[in-house]
Amino acid sequence: MTDAMTQAAPDAGGAPATAVPALEVREAAVNLGGVKALDGVSLTVHDGRLYGLAGPNGSGKSTLLAAISRLLDLTSGNILIGGADVMRRSPFQVAQLGLARTFQTVRLMPQFSVLENAMFGADQAVFGSSFVKQWLMPWWTRGREAQVRARAEAALDRLHLMDLRDELPLNLSYGTQRKVEIARALAAEPHLLLLDEPTAGMNRAERDEIGELLLRLRHEGVTQILVEHDLKMMVDICDHLYVLDSGHRIASGRPAEVIREPQVVEAYLGRGRRAAA
Ligand SMILES: Nc1ncnc2c1ncn2[C@@H]1O[C@H](COP(=O)(O)OP(=O)(O)OP(=O)(O)O)[C@@H](O)[C@H]1O
Structure with missing residues:
Protein backbone atom coordinates (compact mmCIF):
# COMPACT_ATOMS: atom_id res chain seq x y z
CA MET A 1 0.00 0.00 0.00
CA LEU A 99 8.50 15.03 20.95
CA ALA A 100 9.24 12.71 23.87
CA ARG A 101 10.42 9.12 23.87
CA THR A 102 11.26 6.06 25.91
CA PHE A 103 14.24 3.81 25.18
CA GLN A 104 14.59 0.11 24.51
CA THR A 105 16.70 -0.30 27.63
CA VAL A 106 15.76 1.49 30.84
CA ARG A 107 17.62 4.78 31.17
CA LEU A 108 16.66 6.05 34.59
CA MET A 109 19.10 7.93 36.76
CA PRO A 110 19.78 5.50 39.63
CA GLN A 111 20.82 8.14 42.18
CA PHE A 112 17.51 10.01 41.88
CA SER A 113 14.09 9.05 43.18
CA VAL A 114 11.15 8.02 41.01
CA LEU A 115 9.67 11.52 41.38
CA GLU A 116 12.95 13.23 40.52
CA ASN A 117 13.36 11.03 37.45
CA ALA A 118 9.86 12.01 36.31
CA MET A 119 10.70 15.67 37.01
CA PHE A 120 13.58 15.45 34.53
CA GLY A 121 10.98 14.70 31.84
CA ALA A 122 9.00 17.84 32.63
CA ASP A 123 12.05 19.98 33.27
CA GLN A 124 12.96 20.77 29.68
CA ALA A 125 9.36 21.40 28.64
CA VAL A 126 8.75 23.86 31.48
CA PHE A 127 12.13 25.61 31.74
CA GLY A 128 12.93 25.59 28.04
CA SER A 129 16.34 27.15 27.46
CA SER A 130 15.87 30.10 29.82
CA PHE A 131 19.12 29.47 31.64
CA VAL A 132 19.77 33.17 32.25
CA LYS A 133 16.41 33.53 34.01
CA GLN A 134 17.23 30.52 36.19
CA TRP A 135 20.39 32.22 37.43
CA LEU A 136 19.17 35.76 37.74
CA MET A 137 15.56 35.31 38.80
CA PRO A 138 15.30 32.66 41.57
CA TRP A 139 11.61 33.47 42.18
CA TRP A 140 10.91 32.64 38.50
CA THR A 141 12.78 29.36 38.93
CA ARG A 142 10.81 28.47 42.09
CA GLY A 143 7.53 28.98 40.24
CA ARG A 144 8.67 26.77 37.40
CA GLU A 145 9.85 24.09 39.82
CA ALA A 146 6.33 23.86 41.22
CA GLN A 147 5.04 23.34 37.66
CA VAL A 148 7.64 20.66 36.97
CA ARG A 149 6.73 18.83 40.18
CA ALA A 150 3.00 19.03 39.42
CA ARG A 151 3.48 17.63 35.92
CA ALA A 152 5.73 14.82 37.20
CA GLU A 153 3.23 13.89 39.91
CA ALA A 154 0.36 13.87 37.41
CA ALA A 155 2.36 11.58 35.11
CA LEU A 156 3.24 9.22 37.98
CA ASP A 157 -0.40 9.18 39.05
CA ARG A 158 -1.49 8.05 35.57
CA LEU A 159 0.75 5.01 35.95
CA HIS A 160 -0.30 4.39 39.58
CA LEU A 161 3.25 5.07 40.76
CA MET A 162 2.68 7.80 43.34
CA ASP A 163 3.19 5.39 46.26
CA LEU A 164 6.70 4.75 44.91
CA ARG A 165 7.62 8.41 44.36
CA ASP A 166 10.44 8.40 46.94
CA GLU A 167 11.93 5.02 45.93
CA LEU A 168 15.20 4.69 44.03
CA PRO A 169 14.82 2.94 40.65
CA LEU A 170 17.07 0.00 41.63
CA ASN A 171 14.60 -0.98 44.36
CA LEU A 172 11.88 -1.49 41.73
CA SER A 173 11.12 -4.43 39.45
CA TYR A 174 12.21 -4.07 35.83
CA GLY A 175 8.60 -3.70 34.69
CA THR A 176 8.01 -0.90 37.21
CA GLN A 177 11.20 0.85 36.09
CA ARG A 178 9.83 0.82 32.56
CA LYS A 179 6.63 2.41 33.82
CA VAL A 180 8.69 5.17 35.47
CA GLU A 181 10.33 5.77 32.09
CA ILE A 182 6.93 6.14 30.46
CA ALA A 183 5.91 8.56 33.23
CA ARG A 184 9.06 10.59 32.58
CA ALA A 185 8.15 10.87 28.90
CA LEU A 186 4.53 11.78 29.73
CA ALA A 187 5.67 14.48 32.17
CA ALA A 188 6.86 16.43 29.13
CA GLU A 189 3.21 16.43 27.95
CA PRO A 190 4.34 15.47 24.44
CA HIS A 191 2.39 15.83 21.25
N1 LIG B 1 25.96 1.12 16.50
C1 LIG B 1 25.79 0.28 15.48
N2 LIG B 1 26.83 -0.04 14.66
C2 LIG B 1 26.67 -0.87 13.63
N3 LIG B 1 25.50 -1.44 13.29
C3 LIG B 1 24.44 -1.17 14.07
C4 LIG B 1 24.52 -0.30 15.20
N4 LIG B 1 23.29 -0.22 15.77
C5 LIG B 1 22.47 -1.01 15.03
N5 LIG B 1 23.16 -1.58 14.03
C6 LIG B 1 22.62 -2.49 13.01
O1 LIG B 1 21.59 -1.77 12.34
C7 LIG B 1 20.53 -2.67 12.02
C8 LIG B 1 19.23 -2.16 12.60
O2 LIG B 1 19.30 -2.22 14.02
P1 LIG B 1 18.10 -1.71 14.95
O3 LIG B 1 18.61 -1.79 16.37
O4 LIG B 1 17.59 -0.41 14.48
O5 LIG B 1 17.01 -2.83 14.69
P2 LIG B 1 15.68 -3.13 15.51
O6 LIG B 1 14.62 -3.41 14.51
O7 LIG B 1 15.41 -2.05 16.49
O8 LIG B 1 16.06 -4.48 16.26
P3 LIG B 1 15.53 -5.07 17.68
O9 LIG B 1 14.11 -5.48 17.49
O10 LIG B 1 16.43 -6.25 17.92
O11 LIG B 1 15.71 -4.00 18.69
C9 LIG B 1 20.94 -4.05 12.55
O12 LIG B 1 21.55 -4.76 11.47
C10 LIG B 1 21.95 -3.71 13.60
O13 LIG B 1 22.88 -4.77 13.76
Missing part, protein backbone atom coordinates in the same frame (compact mmCIF):
# COMPACT_ATOMS: atom_id res chain seq x y z
CA THR A 2 1.37 3.45 -0.85
CA ASP A 3 1.43 6.33 1.63
CA ALA A 4 -1.13 8.16 -0.49
CA MET A 5 -3.47 5.18 -0.11
CA THR A 6 -2.67 5.03 3.58
CA GLN A 7 -3.73 8.64 4.06
CA ALA A 8 -6.96 8.17 2.13
CA ALA A 9 -7.91 4.97 3.92
CA PRO A 10 -10.45 5.33 6.77
CA ASP A 11 -8.22 3.62 9.34
CA ALA A 12 -10.10 1.94 12.15
CA GLY A 13 -10.80 4.55 14.80
CA GLY A 14 -8.40 7.03 13.24
CA ALA A 15 -8.93 10.76 13.20
CA PRO A 16 -9.28 12.46 9.78
CA ALA A 17 -5.96 13.14 8.09
CA THR A 18 -4.70 16.68 8.72
CA ALA A 19 -3.09 18.91 6.11
CA VAL A 20 0.31 18.87 7.84
CA PRO A 21 1.18 15.42 9.18
CA ALA A 22 2.48 15.12 12.73
CA LEU A 23 5.51 13.32 11.27
CA GLU A 24 6.83 12.63 7.81
CA VAL A 25 9.81 10.39 7.13
CA ARG A 26 10.99 10.78 3.56
CA GLU A 27 13.29 8.19 1.99
CA ALA A 28 15.31 7.92 5.21
CA ALA A 29 18.61 6.07 4.95
CA VAL A 30 21.10 5.39 7.75
CA ASN A 31 24.42 3.58 7.34
CA LEU A 32 25.93 2.25 10.57
CA GLY A 33 29.40 0.82 10.27
CA GLY A 34 28.77 -0.42 6.74
CA VAL A 35 25.29 -1.77 7.60
CA LYS A 36 22.28 -0.18 5.88
CA ALA A 37 20.21 0.04 9.06
CA LEU A 38 17.59 2.07 7.13
CA ASP A 39 17.39 2.05 3.36
CA GLY A 40 14.91 4.52 1.86
CA VAL A 41 12.13 4.31 4.47
CA SER A 42 9.13 6.64 4.08
CA LEU A 43 6.15 6.90 6.36
CA THR A 44 3.49 9.38 7.36
CA VAL A 45 2.00 9.82 10.82
CA HIS A 46 -1.19 11.81 11.37
CA ASP A 47 -2.27 13.68 14.47
CA GLY A 48 -3.88 11.78 17.30
CA ARG A 49 -3.36 8.26 16.01
CA LEU A 50 -1.53 5.33 17.46
CA TYR A 51 0.93 3.74 15.04
CA GLY A 52 2.72 0.44 15.42
CA LEU A 53 6.23 -0.08 14.08
CA ALA A 54 6.99 -3.77 13.80
CA GLY A 55 9.67 -5.93 12.25
CA PRO A 56 12.03 -8.75 13.19
CA ASN A 57 15.22 -8.16 15.21
CA GLY A 58 17.65 -5.87 13.41
CA SER A 59 15.07 -4.55 10.93
CA GLY A 60 15.77 -0.89 11.78
CA LYS A 61 13.01 0.08 14.23
CA SER A 62 15.25 1.58 16.93
CA THR A 63 17.39 3.26 14.28
CA LEU A 64 14.30 4.96 12.90
CA LEU A 65 13.25 6.19 16.36
CA ALA A 66 16.81 7.44 16.96
CA ALA A 67 16.75 9.37 13.68
CA ILE A 68 13.32 10.89 14.44
CA SER A 69 14.50 12.05 17.88
CA ARG A 70 17.70 13.35 16.25
CA LEU A 71 20.03 11.04 18.18
CA LEU A 72 21.70 10.02 14.94
CA ASP A 73 22.14 11.56 11.51
CA LEU A 74 20.45 10.39 8.35
CA THR A 75 22.80 9.39 5.54
CA SER A 76 20.16 10.71 3.15
CA GLY A 77 16.46 11.58 3.19
CA ASN A 78 14.57 13.88 5.50
CA ILE A 79 12.31 13.92 8.56
CA LEU A 80 9.68 16.57 9.33
CA ILE A 81 7.77 16.99 12.60
CA GLY A 82 4.68 19.14 12.12
CA GLY A 83 6.32 20.40 8.92
CA ALA A 84 9.55 21.42 10.73
CA ASP A 85 12.81 19.96 9.41
CA VAL A 86 14.25 17.75 12.15
CA MET A 87 17.67 17.48 10.53
CA ARG A 88 18.27 21.20 11.04
CA ARG A 89 17.64 20.92 14.79
CA SER A 90 19.41 19.59 17.89
CA PRO A 91 17.78 16.85 20.01
CA PHE A 92 16.81 19.60 22.49
CA GLN A 93 15.11 21.61 19.74
CA VAL A 94 13.33 18.50 18.49
CA ALA A 95 11.98 17.93 22.02
CA GLN A 96 10.73 21.52 21.90
CA LEU A 97 8.63 20.51 18.88
CA GLY A 98 6.64 18.32 21.28
CA LEU A 192 4.34 13.02 19.62
CA LEU A 193 5.40 10.10 21.81
CA LEU A 194 7.85 7.42 20.66
CA LEU A 195 7.79 4.20 22.67
CA ASP A 196 10.57 1.66 22.06
CA GLU A 197 9.37 -1.69 23.41
CA PRO A 198 7.74 -0.16 26.50
CA THR A 199 6.38 -3.49 27.75
CA ALA A 200 9.61 -5.51 27.50
CA GLY A 201 10.15 -7.35 30.78
CA MET A 202 6.57 -6.80 31.94
CA ASN A 203 4.09 -9.47 32.93
CA ARG A 204 0.72 -9.87 31.16
CA ALA A 205 -1.20 -7.68 33.63
CA GLU A 206 1.37 -4.89 33.30
CA ARG A 207 1.30 -5.17 29.49
CA ASP A 208 -2.49 -4.85 29.51
CA GLU A 209 -2.20 -1.82 31.78
CA ILE A 210 0.22 -0.16 29.35
CA GLY A 211 -2.03 -1.04 26.40
CA GLU A 212 -4.96 0.66 28.13
CA LEU A 213 -2.81 3.70 28.97
CA LEU A 214 -1.72 4.10 25.33
CA LEU A 215 -5.34 3.90 24.20
CA ARG A 216 -6.32 6.55 26.75
CA LEU A 217 -3.51 8.80 25.52
CA ARG A 218 -4.69 8.26 21.98
CA HIS A 219 -8.19 9.39 22.93
CA GLU A 220 -6.62 12.47 24.51
CA GLY A 221 -4.98 13.29 21.19
CA VAL A 222 -1.38 12.18 21.83
CA THR A 223 0.15 10.92 18.59
CA GLN A 224 2.17 7.77 19.27
CA ILE A 225 4.57 5.40 17.56
CA LEU A 226 4.89 2.10 19.37
CA VAL A 227 7.72 -0.35 18.68
CA GLU A 228 6.64 -3.71 20.04
CA HIS A 229 7.35 -7.40 19.41
CA ASP A 230 3.91 -8.42 20.71
CA LEU A 231 1.95 -8.37 17.43
CA LYS A 232 -1.30 -9.17 19.24
CA MET A 233 -0.93 -5.97 21.22
CA MET A 234 -0.28 -4.07 17.96
CA VAL A 235 -3.45 -5.50 16.41
CA ASP A 236 -5.48 -4.79 19.55
CA ILE A 237 -4.55 -1.14 20.03
CA CYS A 238 -2.90 0.38 16.93
CA ASP A 239 -4.76 2.30 14.22
CA HIS A 240 -2.08 1.60 11.66
CA LEU A 241 0.91 -0.68 11.38
CA TYR A 242 4.18 -0.15 9.54
CA VAL A 243 6.51 -3.13 9.17
CA LEU A 244 10.26 -2.95 8.51
CA ASP A 245 12.60 -5.69 7.38
CA SER A 246 16.34 -5.29 6.72
CA GLY A 247 16.01 -1.51 6.72
CA HIS A 248 13.11 -1.45 4.24
CA ARG A 249 9.44 -0.71 4.81
CA ILE A 250 7.71 -3.90 3.68
CA ALA A 251 4.11 -3.24 4.75
CA SER A 252 1.71 -0.49 5.83
CA GLY A 253 -1.98 -0.59 6.66
CA ARG A 254 -4.57 -1.88 9.11
CA PRO A 255 -2.77 -4.06 11.67
CA ALA A 256 -5.04 -7.13 11.39
CA GLU A 257 -4.56 -7.17 7.61
CA VAL A 258 -0.86 -6.26 7.59
CA ILE A 259 0.21 -9.14 9.84
CA ARG A 260 -1.30 -11.58 7.34
CA GLU A 261 0.56 -10.17 4.33
CA PRO A 262 2.90 -12.82 2.90
CA GLN A 263 6.05 -10.68 3.05
CA VAL A 264 5.35 -9.93 6.74
CA VAL A 265 4.79 -13.60 7.56
CA GLU A 266 7.99 -14.44 5.66
CA ALA A 267 9.98 -11.73 7.48
CA TYR A 268 8.94 -13.13 10.88
CA LEU A 269 8.81 -16.85 10.16
CA GLY A 270 11.22 -17.24 7.25
CA ARG A 271 14.12 -15.99 9.31
CA GLY A 272 13.45 -18.61 11.99
CA ARG A 273 13.07 -21.34 9.36
CA ARG A 274 16.34 -20.31 7.67
CA ALA A 275 18.16 -20.23 11.03
CA ALA A 276 16.84 -23.70 11.88
CA ALA A 277 17.89 -25.12 8.49
Whole structure:
Protein backbone atom coordinates (compact mmCIF):
# COMPACT_ATOMS: atom_id res chain seq x y z
CA MET A 1 0.00 0.00 0.00
CA THR A 2 1.37 3.45 -0.85
CA ASP A 3 1.43 6.33 1.63
CA ALA A 4 -1.13 8.16 -0.49
CA MET A 5 -3.47 5.18 -0.11
CA THR A 6 -2.67 5.03 3.58
CA GLN A 7 -3.73 8.64 4.06
CA ALA A 8 -6.96 8.17 2.13
CA ALA A 9 -7.91 4.97 3.92
CA PRO A 10 -10.45 5.33 6.77
CA ASP A 11 -8.22 3.62 9.34
CA ALA A 12 -10.10 1.94 12.15
CA GLY A 13 -10.80 4.55 14.80
CA GLY A 14 -8.40 7.03 13.24
CA ALA A 15 -8.93 10.76 13.20
CA PRO A 16 -9.28 12.46 9.78
CA ALA A 17 -5.96 13.14 8.09
CA THR A 18 -4.70 16.68 8.72
CA ALA A 19 -3.09 18.91 6.11
CA VAL A 20 0.31 18.87 7.84
CA PRO A 21 1.18 15.42 9.18
CA ALA A 22 2.48 15.12 12.73
CA LEU A 23 5.51 13.32 11.27
CA GLU A 24 6.83 12.63 7.81
CA VAL A 25 9.81 10.39 7.13
CA ARG A 26 10.99 10.78 3.56
CA GLU A 27 13.29 8.19 1.99
CA ALA A 28 15.31 7.92 5.21
CA ALA A 29 18.61 6.07 4.95
CA VAL A 30 21.10 5.39 7.75
CA ASN A 31 24.42 3.58 7.34
CA LEU A 32 25.93 2.25 10.57
CA GLY A 33 29.40 0.82 10.27
CA GLY A 34 28.77 -0.42 6.74
CA VAL A 35 25.29 -1.77 7.60
CA LYS A 36 22.28 -0.18 5.88
CA ALA A 37 20.21 0.04 9.06
CA LEU A 38 17.59 2.07 7.13
CA ASP A 39 17.39 2.05 3.36
CA GLY A 40 14.91 4.52 1.86
CA VAL A 41 12.13 4.31 4.47
CA SER A 42 9.13 6.64 4.08
CA LEU A 43 6.15 6.90 6.36
CA THR A 44 3.49 9.38 7.36
CA VAL A 45 2.00 9.82 10.82
CA HIS A 46 -1.19 11.81 11.37
CA ASP A 47 -2.27 13.68 14.47
CA GLY A 48 -3.88 11.78 17.30
CA ARG A 49 -3.36 8.26 16.01
CA LEU A 50 -1.53 5.33 17.46
CA TYR A 51 0.93 3.74 15.04
CA GLY A 52 2.72 0.44 15.42
CA LEU A 53 6.23 -0.08 14.08
CA ALA A 54 6.99 -3.77 13.80
CA GLY A 55 9.67 -5.93 12.25
CA PRO A 56 12.03 -8.75 13.19
CA ASN A 57 15.22 -8.16 15.21
CA GLY A 58 17.65 -5.87 13.41
CA SER A 59 15.07 -4.55 10.93
CA GLY A 60 15.77 -0.89 11.78
CA LYS A 61 13.01 0.08 14.23
CA SER A 62 15.25 1.58 16.93
CA THR A 63 17.39 3.26 14.28
CA LEU A 64 14.30 4.96 12.90
CA LEU A 65 13.25 6.19 16.36
CA ALA A 66 16.81 7.44 16.96
CA ALA A 67 16.75 9.37 13.68
CA ILE A 68 13.32 10.89 14.44
CA SER A 69 14.50 12.05 17.88
CA ARG A 70 17.70 13.35 16.25
CA LEU A 71 20.03 11.04 18.18
CA LEU A 72 21.70 10.02 14.94
CA ASP A 73 22.14 11.56 11.51
CA LEU A 74 20.45 10.39 8.35
CA THR A 75 22.80 9.39 5.54
CA SER A 76 20.16 10.71 3.15
CA GLY A 77 16.46 11.58 3.19
CA ASN A 78 14.57 13.88 5.50
CA ILE A 79 12.31 13.92 8.56
CA LEU A 80 9.68 16.57 9.33
CA ILE A 81 7.77 16.99 12.60
CA GLY A 82 4.68 19.14 12.12
CA GLY A 83 6.32 20.40 8.92
CA ALA A 84 9.55 21.42 10.73
CA ASP A 85 12.81 19.96 9.41
CA VAL A 86 14.25 17.75 12.15
CA MET A 87 17.67 17.48 10.53
CA ARG A 88 18.27 21.20 11.04
CA ARG A 89 17.64 20.92 14.79
CA SER A 90 19.41 19.59 17.89
CA PRO A 91 17.78 16.85 20.01
CA PHE A 92 16.81 19.60 22.49
CA GLN A 93 15.11 21.61 19.74
CA VAL A 94 13.33 18.50 18.49
CA ALA A 95 11.98 17.93 22.02
CA GLN A 96 10.73 21.52 21.90
CA LEU A 97 8.63 20.51 18.88
CA GLY A 98 6.64 18.32 21.28
CA LEU A 99 8.50 15.03 20.95
CA ALA A 100 9.24 12.71 23.87
CA ARG A 101 10.42 9.12 23.87
CA THR A 102 11.26 6.06 25.91
CA PHE A 103 14.24 3.81 25.18
CA GLN A 104 14.59 0.11 24.51
CA THR A 105 16.70 -0.30 27.63
CA VAL A 106 15.76 1.49 30.84
CA ARG A 107 17.62 4.78 31.17
CA LEU A 108 16.66 6.05 34.59
CA MET A 109 19.10 7.93 36.76
CA PRO A 110 19.78 5.50 39.63
CA GLN A 111 20.82 8.14 42.18
CA PHE A 112 17.51 10.01 41.88
CA SER A 113 14.09 9.05 43.18
CA VAL A 114 11.15 8.02 41.01
CA LEU A 115 9.67 11.52 41.38
CA GLU A 116 12.95 13.23 40.52
CA ASN A 117 13.36 11.03 37.45
CA ALA A 118 9.86 12.01 36.31
CA MET A 119 10.70 15.67 37.01
CA PHE A 120 13.58 15.45 34.53
CA GLY A 121 10.98 14.70 31.84
CA ALA A 122 9.00 17.84 32.63
CA ASP A 123 12.05 19.98 33.27
CA GLN A 124 12.96 20.77 29.68
CA ALA A 125 9.36 21.40 28.64
CA VAL A 126 8.75 23.86 31.48
CA PHE A 127 12.13 25.61 31.74
CA GLY A 128 12.93 25.59 28.04
CA SER A 129 16.34 27.15 27.46
CA SER A 130 15.87 30.10 29.82
CA PHE A 131 19.12 29.47 31.64
CA VAL A 132 19.77 33.17 32.25
CA LYS A 133 16.41 33.53 34.01
CA GLN A 134 17.23 30.52 36.19
CA TRP A 135 20.39 32.22 37.43
CA LEU A 136 19.17 35.76 37.74
CA MET A 137 15.56 35.31 38.80
CA PRO A 138 15.30 32.66 41.57
CA TRP A 139 11.61 33.47 42.18
CA TRP A 140 10.91 32.64 38.50
CA THR A 141 12.78 29.36 38.93
CA ARG A 142 10.81 28.47 42.09
CA GLY A 143 7.53 28.98 40.24
CA ARG A 144 8.67 26.77 37.40
CA GLU A 145 9.85 24.09 39.82
CA ALA A 146 6.33 23.86 41.22
CA GLN A 147 5.04 23.34 37.66
CA VAL A 148 7.64 20.66 36.97
CA ARG A 149 6.73 18.83 40.18
CA ALA A 150 3.00 19.03 39.42
CA ARG A 151 3.48 17.63 35.92
CA ALA A 152 5.73 14.82 37.20
CA GLU A 153 3.23 13.89 39.91
CA ALA A 154 0.36 13.87 37.41
CA ALA A 155 2.36 11.58 35.11
CA LEU A 156 3.24 9.22 37.98
CA ASP A 157 -0.40 9.18 39.05
CA ARG A 158 -1.49 8.05 35.57
CA LEU A 159 0.75 5.01 35.95
CA HIS A 160 -0.30 4.39 39.58
CA LEU A 161 3.25 5.07 40.76
CA MET A 162 2.68 7.80 43.34
CA ASP A 163 3.19 5.39 46.26
CA LEU A 164 6.70 4.75 44.91
CA ARG A 165 7.62 8.41 44.36
CA ASP A 166 10.44 8.40 46.94
CA GLU A 167 11.93 5.02 45.93
CA LEU A 168 15.20 4.69 44.03
CA PRO A 169 14.82 2.94 40.65
CA LEU A 170 17.07 0.00 41.63
CA ASN A 171 14.60 -0.98 44.36
CA LEU A 172 11.88 -1.49 41.73
CA SER A 173 11.12 -4.43 39.45
CA TYR A 174 12.21 -4.07 35.83
CA GLY A 175 8.60 -3.70 34.69
CA THR A 176 8.01 -0.90 37.21
CA GLN A 177 11.20 0.85 36.09
CA ARG A 178 9.83 0.82 32.56
CA LYS A 179 6.63 2.41 33.82
CA VAL A 180 8.69 5.17 35.47
CA GLU A 181 10.33 5.77 32.09
CA ILE A 182 6.93 6.14 30.46
CA ALA A 183 5.91 8.56 33.23
CA ARG A 184 9.06 10.59 32.58
CA ALA A 185 8.15 10.87 28.90
CA LEU A 186 4.53 11.78 29.73
CA ALA A 187 5.67 14.48 32.17
CA ALA A 188 6.86 16.43 29.13
CA GLU A 189 3.21 16.43 27.95
CA PRO A 190 4.34 15.47 24.44
CA HIS A 191 2.39 15.83 21.25
CA LEU A 192 4.34 13.02 19.62
CA LEU A 193 5.40 10.10 21.81
CA LEU A 194 7.85 7.42 20.66
CA LEU A 195 7.79 4.20 22.67
CA ASP A 196 10.57 1.66 22.06
CA GLU A 197 9.37 -1.69 23.41
CA PRO A 198 7.74 -0.16 26.50
CA THR A 199 6.38 -3.49 27.75
CA ALA A 200 9.61 -5.51 27.50
CA GLY A 201 10.15 -7.35 30.78
CA MET A 202 6.57 -6.80 31.94
CA ASN A 203 4.09 -9.47 32.93
CA ARG A 204 0.72 -9.87 31.16
CA ALA A 205 -1.20 -7.68 33.63
CA GLU A 206 1.37 -4.89 33.30
CA ARG A 207 1.30 -5.17 29.49
CA ASP A 208 -2.49 -4.85 29.51
CA GLU A 209 -2.20 -1.82 31.78
CA ILE A 210 0.22 -0.16 29.35
CA GLY A 211 -2.03 -1.04 26.40
CA GLU A 212 -4.96 0.66 28.13
CA LEU A 213 -2.81 3.70 28.97
CA LEU A 214 -1.72 4.10 25.33
CA LEU A 215 -5.34 3.90 24.20
CA ARG A 216 -6.32 6.55 26.75
CA LEU A 217 -3.51 8.80 25.52
CA ARG A 218 -4.69 8.26 21.98
CA HIS A 219 -8.19 9.39 22.93
CA GLU A 220 -6.62 12.47 24.51
CA GLY A 221 -4.98 13.29 21.19
CA VAL A 222 -1.38 12.18 21.83
CA THR A 223 0.15 10.92 18.59
CA GLN A 224 2.17 7.77 19.27
CA ILE A 225 4.57 5.40 17.56
CA LEU A 226 4.89 2.10 19.37
CA VAL A 227 7.72 -0.35 18.68
CA GLU A 228 6.64 -3.71 20.04
CA HIS A 229 7.35 -7.40 19.41
CA ASP A 230 3.91 -8.42 20.71
CA LEU A 231 1.95 -8.37 17.43
CA LYS A 232 -1.30 -9.17 19.24
CA MET A 233 -0.93 -5.97 21.22
CA MET A 234 -0.28 -4.07 17.96
CA VAL A 235 -3.45 -5.50 16.41
CA ASP A 236 -5.48 -4.79 19.55
CA ILE A 237 -4.55 -1.14 20.03
CA CYS A 238 -2.90 0.38 16.93
CA ASP A 239 -4.76 2.30 14.22
CA HIS A 240 -2.08 1.60 11.66
CA LEU A 241 0.91 -0.68 11.38
CA TYR A 242 4.18 -0.15 9.54
CA VAL A 243 6.51 -3.13 9.17
CA LEU A 244 10.26 -2.95 8.51
CA ASP A 245 12.60 -5.69 7.38
CA SER A 246 16.34 -5.29 6.72
CA GLY A 247 16.01 -1.51 6.72
CA HIS A 248 13.11 -1.45 4.24
CA ARG A 249 9.44 -0.71 4.81
CA ILE A 250 7.71 -3.90 3.68
CA ALA A 251 4.11 -3.24 4.75
CA SER A 252 1.71 -0.49 5.83
CA GLY A 253 -1.98 -0.59 6.66
CA ARG A 254 -4.57 -1.88 9.11
CA PRO A 255 -2.77 -4.06 11.67
CA ALA A 256 -5.04 -7.13 11.39
CA GLU A 257 -4.56 -7.17 7.61
CA VAL A 258 -0.86 -6.26 7.59
CA ILE A 259 0.21 -9.14 9.84
CA ARG A 260 -1.30 -11.58 7.34
CA GLU A 261 0.56 -10.17 4.33
CA PRO A 262 2.90 -12.82 2.90
CA GLN A 263 6.05 -10.68 3.05
CA VAL A 264 5.35 -9.93 6.74
CA VAL A 265 4.79 -13.60 7.56
CA GLU A 266 7.99 -14.44 5.66
CA ALA A 267 9.98 -11.73 7.48
CA TYR A 268 8.94 -13.13 10.88
CA LEU A 269 8.81 -16.85 10.16
CA GLY A 270 11.22 -17.24 7.25
CA ARG A 271 14.12 -15.99 9.31
CA GLY A 272 13.45 -18.61 11.99
CA ARG A 273 13.07 -21.34 9.36
CA ARG A 274 16.34 -20.31 7.67
CA ALA A 275 18.16 -20.23 11.03
CA ALA A 276 16.84 -23.70 11.88
CA ALA A 277 17.89 -25.12 8.49
N1 LIG B 1 25.96 1.12 16.50
C1 LIG B 1 25.79 0.28 15.48
N2 LIG B 1 26.83 -0.04 14.66
C2 LIG B 1 26.67 -0.87 13.63
N3 LIG B 1 25.50 -1.44 13.29
C3 LIG B 1 24.44 -1.17 14.07
C4 LIG B 1 24.52 -0.30 15.20
N4 LIG B 1 23.29 -0.22 15.77
C5 LIG B 1 22.47 -1.01 15.03
N5 LIG B 1 23.16 -1.58 14.03
C6 LIG B 1 22.62 -2.49 13.01
O1 LIG B 1 21.59 -1.77 12.34
C7 LIG B 1 20.53 -2.67 12.02
C8 LIG B 1 19.23 -2.16 12.60
O2 LIG B 1 19.30 -2.22 14.02
P1 LIG B 1 18.10 -1.71 14.95
O3 LIG B 1 18.61 -1.79 16.37
O4 LIG B 1 17.59 -0.41 14.48
O5 LIG B 1 17.01 -2.83 14.69
P2 LIG B 1 15.68 -3.13 15.51
O6 LIG B 1 14.62 -3.41 14.51
O7 LIG B 1 15.41 -2.05 16.49
O8 LIG B 1 16.06 -4.48 16.26
P3 LIG B 1 15.53 -5.07 17.68
O9 LIG B 1 14.11 -5.48 17.49
O10 LIG B 1 16.43 -6.25 17.92
O11 LIG B 1 15.71 -4.00 18.69
C9 LIG B 1 20.94 -4.05 12.55
O12 LIG B 1 21.55 -4.76 11.47
C10 LIG B 1 21.95 -3.71 13.60
O13 LIG B 1 22.88 -4.77 13.76
